[in-house]
Amino acid sequence: MGKSQEIFREGEKYIPGGVNSPVRAFQSIGSTPPFIKKGDKAVLWDEDGNSYIDFVCSWGPMILGHNHPKVYESVVNAAKNGLSFGASTEVEVEMAKLIVSMVPSVEMVRMVNSGTEAVMSAIRAARGYTKRDKIIKFDGCYHGHSDGLLVAAGSGVMTAGVPDSAGVPGSVTRDTLTAPYNHLEEVKDHMKRRGEEIAAVVVEPVAGNMGVVLPKPGFLEGLRKLCDAYDAVLIFDEVITGFRLAPGGAQEYFHVLPDLTTMGKIIGAGMPVGAYGGKREIMEMVAPLGPVYQAGTLSGNPVAMAAGFAQLCILKEHPEYYQKLNETSDAFFQEIEKITAQSGKVCQVNHIGSLGSIFFTGEEVFDYARAKTADTQAFARYARYMISHGIYVAPSQFEAMFLSLAHTKEQLDRTLCLAREGFSSGF
Ligand code: KE4
Numbered sequence: 001m002g003k004s005q006e007i008f009r010e011g012e013k014y015i016p017g018g019v020n021s022p023v024r025a026f027q028s029i030g031s032t033p034p035f036i037k038k039g040d041k042a043v044l045w046d047e048d049g050n051s052y053i054d055f056v057c058s059w060g061p062m063i064l065g066h067n068h069p070k071v072y073e074s075v076v077n078a079a080k081n082g083l084s085f086g087a088s089t090e091v092e093v094e095m096a097k098l099i100v101s102m103v104p105s106v107e108m109v110r111m112v113n114s115g116t117e118a119v120m121s122a123i124r125a126a127r128g129y130t131k132r133d134k135i136i137k138f139d140g141c142y143h144g145h146s147d148g149l150l151v152a153a154g155s156g157v158m159t160a161g162v163p164d165s166a167g168v169p170g171s172v173t174r175d176t177l178t179a180p181y182n183h184l185e186e187v188k189d190h191m192k193r194r195g196e197e198i199a200a201v202v203v204e205p206v207a208g209n210m211g212v213v214l215p216k217p218g219f220l221e222g223l224r225k226l227c228d229a230y231d232a233v234l235i236f237d238e239v240i241t242g243f244r245l246a247p248g249g250a251q252e253y254f255h256v257l258p259d260l261t262t263m264g265k266i267i268g269a270g271m272p273v274g275a276y277g278g279k280r281e282i283m284e285m286v287a288p289l290g291p292v293y294q295a296g297t298l299s300g301n302p303v304a305m306a307a308g309f310a311q312l313c314i315l316k317e318h319p320e321y322y323q324k325l326n327e328t329s330d331a332f333f334q335e336i337e338k339i340t341a342q343s344g345k346v347c348q349v350n351h352i353g354s355l356g357s358i359f360f361t362g363e364e365v366f367d368y369a370r371a372k373t374a375d376t377q378a379f380a381r382y383a384r385y386m387i388s389h390g391i392y393v394a395p396s397q398f399e400a401m402f403l404s405l406a407h408t409k410e411q412l413d414r415t416l417c418l419a420r421e422g423f424s425s426g427f
Helices: 003-014 069-080 090-102 115-130 184-197 219-230 249-254 302-317 320-343 376-388 409-425
Strands: 036-040 043-046 051-054 108-112 134-138 176-179 198-203 233-237 260-263 274-278 348-352 355-359
Touching: 051 409, 069 302, 090 108, 090 274, 090 302, 108 115, 115 134, 115 198, 115 233, 115 260, 115 274, 134 184, 176 184, 184 198, 184 219, 198 219, 219 233, 233 249, 249 260, 302 320, 320 348, 320 355, 320 409, 355 376, 376 409
Parallel strands: 134 176, 134 198, 198 233, 233 260
Antiparallel strands: 036 043, 043 051, 108 274, 260 274, 348 355
């Protein structure tokens, strides 16, 4: 038994499932996880000394790669002054100004500690602002694990959300309505019937949690129009897309402005950071300025701010990085498409910028119902093959691949070569 497996077995005695987040257990690909010892640039090393080209990138934060010298130096310098004070620091103001300068619709922003907290808080602000209770979310979109958002796909329009997790009371999810992603008509029906009750529509502008699913032309624009027509708050959950598709995220990429934006991942450069922000009139509802309460011991933590601030400064100062990353990623995923097609395997490759997914289905994947047609066993064989050959892909059909500016041509070529071998060998 290797060291990772030993540590995993030991961990299972003290941590539920041996992991601090379910996807890390590798259950959906029928394997056990490598325990990572180190990351540098686009490479990870596990406790057994195996190296991997990393396409998880900590689920998105590491757009500059692991251990970026400027990020590292910022963290060390901040840490020398103390880790946390429970009092405000200048870097929090600098961070807020930087985010406002980068994200088109954000006029005011509040830092929190995770994407979950960001979305939970944004929804509370929207409810406080509109004095309405209902929200609309989309099947297959994940917005963190707050009770009201752990909602199974409704069976169609007007289905009050059904809890997707034990321990979530139906009373909490009854205000969560669901609709299929990319299906504007179902949202229109919700609005026609209950528009005056709907506080917000929350959406991943590019879905990354059912695998990568792109918005159909007009979908985001249609949500904008419907929210305007019914005075509902449009919330873009940009925890994945923020600062990734463009400096200003998906809202810059698609030219559709939400009222609130939730952020995470890249904003912390690997440290625990989330944020929500948007229209001043909504954000001014938030305590201590307004009646919507939200707080956090470590919100705006100076060491975490130092990491995120360093990364965002680099991204803002080098807008050309996005063209490079998006062009490199586009070419990579187009090669993956060719490889799957030449292998005769029935696959769909959805990708946009440095995000992509291989679905093992013949169906075009534009919503959760289609995503669920994927052969998860085939995906598991693919993932086990790639990981065993040193390519660290997401251990779930319903996650994204992430590329970074640290991935070299040689590493991408090696990945494509192994994918070609794997797909043709019929893993
Ligand atoms: P966190 O609470 O995990 O920081 O963020 C929740 C969240 C919110 N919104 C979107 C669009 C997200 O993708 C996430 C979290 N993403 C997953 C990966 N799909 C985190 C990985 C995990 O759960 O371990």
